[in-house]
Amino acid sequence: MIEAMPGFDTKIKAAVRRIPKGKVATYGEVAGAAGVPRAARMVAFTLKRAGRTLPWHRVVGAGGRILLRGEPGLEQRMRLEAEGVKFRGGRVRMESHGVRKAT
DNA sequence: CGGGTGACTTCCC
DNA sequence: GGGGAAGCCACCC
Numbered sequence: 001m002i003e004a005m006p007g008f009d010t011k012i013k014a015a016v017r018r019i020p021k022g023k024v025a026t027y028g029e030v031a032g033a034a035g036v037p038r039a040a041r042m043v044a045f046t047l048k049r050a051g052r053t054l055p056w057h058r059v060v061g062a063g064g065r066i067l068l069r070g071e072p073g074l075e076q077r078m079r080l081e082a083e084g085v086k087f088r089g090g091r092v093r094m095e096s097h098g099v100r101k102a103t
Numbered sequence: 104c105g106g107g108t109g110a111c112t113t114c115c116c
Numbered sequence: 117g118g119g120g121a122a123g124c125c126a127c128c129c
Contacts, residue, residue, distance in 0.1 A: 007127095008125095008126060009127080026112095031111085031125085036124095036126080038111090038112085038124050038125055039125045039126060040125085041108090041109050041112090041124075041126080042109085042111090044109065044110035044111065045111095045126080045127070046126085046127080048109090048110065049127080059110080061110075061111065061112085062112060068110050
């Protein structure tokens with residue numbers, strides 16, 4: 001109703017945008033929110049294509065690992081920390097920031 | 104329409 | 117904990 005089933009990348013953007021500040025979501029989560037849990041790769045690719053119009057830095061890999069390499073990955077970690085996200089080793093504390101419930 | 108690609112995920116050693 | 121391989125999906129040319 002409020003939407004007419006837009007393209008995938010559109011849903012990805014919407015999902016990423018609704019990630020609360022100080023929290024992070026995995027590609028799989030975002031993909032799931034978009035309707036296809038297995039399209040995690042697509043999420044990453046779409047995010048890149050989307051550009052900086054969304055909080056892409058709130059999207060991390062499974063387990064809270066930053067998959068980005070080089071500068072962008074470093075920047076992402078810095079941004080997350082700036083939002084209050086805590087890291088352990090080189091991973092986000094999904095137990096506290098994971099949108100998903102901790103088991 | 105077909106093929107290549109990727110910021111993925113998961114399993115196994 | 118680290119490395120390698122396979123599977124999956126949608127986008128782009």
